Amino acid sequence: MEFSHSKETNSDFIKLDGVKKSYGHIDALKGVSFVLKKGDFLSVFGPNGAGKSTLLKILSAQTRPTKGKVYFNGIDLGKQPDEFRKTFGVISHLPFLYENLSAYDNLKFYAKIYGVQDIEVKVETILNKVELTGRKNDYVRGYSRGMLQRLSIARALIHDPDIILLDEPYTGLDQHASFILTNILKEQFKNNKTIIMVTHNLSRGFDLASKVAIMKKGELALFEEKERLPEAEFEDIYISTLEN
Amino acid sequence: MKKYFKTIYYIFEKDIMLEMKSKEVINSMLIFSLLTVIVFSFIFEPGAEYKIDLVGGILWMAIVFAGILGLNKSMMSEINGGNLNALLLAPVDKSAIFFGKVLSNFTFLIFMEFVTIPIFTVFYNVNIFKYTLLSISVFILGTYGFSVLGTLFSIISVKSRTREVMLPILLLPLMIPVILAAIQSINIFIKGDEISDAFRWIKLIVSFDLVFTFVVYAIFDYIVEE
Amino acid sequence: MKIEKLIDYIAFVLIIIALYFAFIFAPVEKVMGVVQKIFYFHVASAWIAFFAFFVTFICSIFLLATNKYIFDDIASSSAEIGIVFCSIVLITGPIWAKPIWGTWWTWDPRLTTTLILWFIYVGYLMLRKFLDEDDKKAKFSAAVGIIGFIDVPIVFLSIRWWRTIHPNVLQKGGGGLHPDMLTSLIVSVIAFTFLYLMLMNKNLKIKNLERNIFTVENK
Numbered sequence: 001m002e003f004s005h006s007k008e009t010n011s012d013f014i015k016l017d018g019v020k021k022s023y024g025h026i027d028a029l030k031g032v033s034f035v036l037k038k039g040d041f042l043s044v045f046g047p048n049g050a051g052k053s054t055l056l057k058i059l060s061a062q063t064r065p066t067k068g069k070v071y072f073n074g075i076d077l078g079k080q081p082d083e084f085r086k087t088f089g090v091i092s093h094l095p096f097l098y099e100n101l102s103a104y105d106n107l108k109f110y111a112k113i114y115g116v117q118d119i120e121v122k123v124e125t126i127l128n129k130v131e132l133t134g135r136k137n138d139y140v141r142g143y144s145r146g147m148l149q150r151l152s153i154a155r156a157l158i159h160d161p162d163i164i165l166l167d168e169p170y171t172g173l174d175q176h177a178s179f180i181l182t183n184i185l186k187e188q189f190k191n192n193k194t195i196i197m198v199t200h201n202l203s204r205g206f207d208l209a210s211k212v213a214i215m216k217k218g219e220l221a222l223f224e225e226k227e228r229l230p231e232a233e234f235e236d237i238y239i240s241t242l243e244n
Numbered sequence: 245m246k247k248y249f250k251t252i253y254y255i256f257e258k259d260i261m262l263e264m265k266s267k268e269v270i271n272s273m274l275i276f277s278l279l280t281v282i283v284f285s286f287i288f289e290p291g292a293e294y295k296i297d298l299v300g301g302i303l304w305m306a307i308v309f310a311g312i313l314g315l316n317k318s319m320m321s322e323i324n325g326g327n328l329n330a331l332l333l334a335p336v337d338k339s340a341i342f343f344g345k346v347l348s349n350f351t352f353l354i355f356m357e358f359v360t361i362p363i364f365t366v367f368y369n370v371n372i373f374k375y376t377l378l379s380i381s382v383f384i385l386g387t388y389g390f391s392v393l394g395t396l397f398s399i400i401s402v403k404s405r406t407r408e409v410m411l412p413i414l415l416l417p418l419m420i421p422v423i424l425a426a427i428q429s430i431n432i433f434i435k436g437d438e439i440s441d442a443f444r445w446i447k448l449i450v451s452f453d454l455v456f457t458f459v460v461y462a463i464f465d466y467i468v469e470e
Numbered sequence: 471m472k473i474e475k476l477i478d479y480i481a482f483v484l485i486i487i488a489l490y491f492a493f494i495f496a497p498v499e500k501v502m503g504v505v506q507k508i509f510y511f512h513v514a515s516a517w518i519a520f521f522a523f524f525v526t527f528i529c530s531i532f533l534l535a536t537n538k539y540i541f542d543d544i545a546s547s548s549a550e551i552g553i554v555f556c557s558i559v560l561i562t563g564p565i566w567a568k569p570i571w572g573t574w575w576t577w578d579p580r581l582t583t584t585l586i587l588w589f590i591y592v593g594y595l596m597l598r599k600f601l602d603e604d605d606k607k608a609k610f611s612a613a614v615g616i617i618g619f620i621d622v623p624i625v626f627l628s629i630r631w632w633r634t635i636h637p638n639v640l641q642k643g644g645g646g647l648h649p650d651m652l653t654s655l656i657v658s659v660i661a662f663t664f665l666y667l668m669l670m671n672k673n674l675k676i677k678n679l680e681r682n683i684f685t686v687e688n689k
Contacts, residue, residue: 085335094326466534
């Protein structure tokens with residue numbers, strides 16, 4: 001499936017319709033609905049156990065909702081998860097890399113798995129972007145945490161995904177790595193990619209986003225365009241939303 | 245279909261590359277299997293006649309226990325760093341990932357046997373290759389059956405709190421038909437007994453392989469889905 | 471609620487009737503003597519064990535197909551009950567075998583398969599103890615529940631072939647069963663089946679309570 005860029009940007013790109021997910025008697029999500037347009041950057045905030053990670057798992061077709069549906073471009077995600085998986089790039093706090101392979105071999109392997117064309121060129125380009133070209137043949141196990149995170153970003157973007165899902169990407173990043181990540185996210189946002197980021201970092205998340213969501217106990221407590229929220233008071237809004 | 249086999253191949257290619265660089269799986273398996281072969285030889289008086297009844301069992305015990313060690317090690321590389329999660333996120337068949345791992349583990353095990361068996365035959369002074377093709381097929385078929393269930397249960401056991409401990413506990417009772425059949429047929433080859441009995445055992449291993457290849461293929465997607 | 475109580479009473483009454491049939495109604499076996507009485511409980515336990523593992527098998531499939539945790543509760547409850555009865559089989563078997571065959575244990579195909587069965591499901595229950603996430607616990611143990619059950623006939627076949635190659639010295643005693651003995655056996659099997667249903671009910675209730683407590687604790 002191709003998501004053509006020429007499609008009118010006003011249509012609903014991602015749509016969640018009453019998504020519920022329960023594990024046993026625990027309801028991780030209790031009916032979440034929202035709509036994102038193509039090119040939106042959604043930052044999701046909330047305390048631990050609010051259902052943020054479950055939301056990402058559902059969006060990336062790792063798990064199926066117990067109730068409700070997810071649509072991408074009007075098509076039900078549950079119908080053809082594999083076709084959609086091609087368009088996702090997931091960055092998590094786990095690196096998703098093989099310690100005993102070089103950076104280059106790691107990226108090449110994942111590029112093959114994703115069916116990427118012109119692998120060599122793509123790998124070189126992305127390595128350049130995360131500033132790891134000089135160390136591409138070193139074993140990943142010798143990498144510093146920051147380098148590992150940069151490579152992990154490269155890994156997630158190797159197949160040029162239309163939708164980027166991030167789970168606490170700034171956790172444990174050093175200055176340089178977060179600078180690179182921020183730049184890449186800004187660039188992707190400018191290229192009309194749709195980005196959904198779960199984070200604890202209020203100021204950074206708010207700064208990058210075009211839409212903001214706050215989750216609480218498996219429900220969406222707030223979902224708003226960023227422009228409608230005053231930046232200076234966002235922390236107060238966050239706290240008062242959670243208290244209600 | 246072509247894509248399915250391509251995925252299997254990519255996983256296999258990556259595992260071989262990993263193993264060429266670290267040699268963790270093969271080395272630990274090899275040393276362990278050779279040690280087992282040597283330690284077990286203290287059961288006998290040197291040159292005892294009755295050893296001929298037991299050596300087939302010793303060889304397979306060495307293979308099985310070294311194999312369990314290797315399967316755990318091999319799966320750890322997928323768990324460390326969350327690679328298995330990443331692969332399950334990829335737009336490929338989940339069972340293709342699984343059979344890729346089976347193929348890699350199978351290759352590692354066969355390589356281990358390839359080194360262990362000649363040394364074993366020297367130490368115990370027995371010929372297990374009186375019927376060369378039949379012997380080879382017993383090793384290949386038995387190792388494949390072991391790899392299929394072993395790979396599945398290594399995924400399961402590395403996710404448990406006790407990690408390595410769970411794999412032998414789950415795998416050994418289930419593998420009894422294959423272990424029994426392999427030992428019995430190797431004993432037949434060593435002693436030069438009625439060869440048609442060995443066919444029956446080989447057929448048993450083949451059915452085991454087929455049944456569990458199909459069963460795991462059918463349920464794997466559902467097991468790993470979150 | 472009503473049915474649960476009813477099953478409790480039926481199981482209680484049936485067990486007493488089964489005891490009467492086994493010890494008073496059924497004649498004493500001429501050759502083996504009173505020790506043969508254990509046969510009624512041994513066979514009934516074996517039946518329950520196999521039935522219980524079959525239930526685990528079916529519910530494991532349903533769990534994977536539907537993702538409904540009730541099937542995990544039934545499957546794991548059934549495996550727990552199965553292990554209890556499987557243990558009874560493995561204990562009563564040797565008690566009977568010692569005076570009759572002159573040995574506690576023999577590698578008879580049925581006996582050996584039961585032992586392997588015991589190990590498979592002990593592994594199943596151990597795995598559940600060592601998995602923390604409910605979801606993984608349900609799905610991974612379902613895999614063991616399915617593969618374990620399919621493996622049983624193959625294990626049995628392999629052990630039978632193994633034993634026929636090394637001829638079995640111990641011959642099974644006794645030919646046909648006295649009709650009264652058969653009646654007693656059937657009564658015993660029915661009584662044990664109700665015992666199984668009763669235990670299953672209690673077990674499901676406990677699991678339900680456990681989940682509720684877990685939910686409350688994590689609120």
